[in-house]
Amino acid sequence: MGENIFVEVYNRLLSEYGPQGWWPVTPEGKLTPEYSGGPRDRRGIFEVAVGAILTQNTAWKNVSLAIEELNRANLMNPKRMISISTRRLASLIRSAGYYNQKAKRLKEIARFFIENEFNATRESLVEINGVGPETADSIMLYAFNELHFVVDAYTRRIFSRLGLIDSKAPYEDIKKLFEKNLPQDVYLYQEYHALIVEHGKRFCRKKPVCVSCCLSDICKKV
């Protein structure tokens, strides 16, 4: 255990939950997103971006239902998506909540992919209305397999309770702290964020379940 604490937490979560296989995308011929990694074709890239928009402050279960509707309507494609009315798009993604906002945001990112022929940088993504730092990092990490650590509400909660960060620190500060303390490994970044989400859901909830938490012995519980 000459490792630093960020690597130590990763190893514990990985042995607790196993590989997560993020980001879930819909396999060819199916309608529902599934967890299994691998290279992304254009459809996969677009679906990661769509999911990243839809899951903003929203449970994945509800997002998955919305993605099913989009698949059923054969709309998991930027050109077809911009061709329908924002009202119809909103009604299809209703289950994901904030559907009026998100329908506009989906069209914005669809237009982006068309104009840029599926090329993206983190900087170009955050210029899109509706794409903030977390959504951009999720797309870069899980759609393009580039080295960007994703910081979300669970990351802030878990690591501030561990006593390793200030939960109110700026996004970029927290992101850089992780990137400075972890191996430069895309697979590790992908699994680590997914494991953080899993741990946040199961144990480090708003009301934490500290009994039987695999990090309990190194947690300051603040």
Place this chain on the structure above:
DNA sequence: TTCCAGGCAATAC
């Protein structure tokens, strides 16, 4: 019934 979930932009201090 109330609370919460894989944020973001607009607005107010």
Place this chain on the structure above:
DNA sequence: GTATTGCATGGA
């Protein structure tokens, strides 16, 4: 520059 507020569904 930092804090607050609106956006909305479905499940626990």
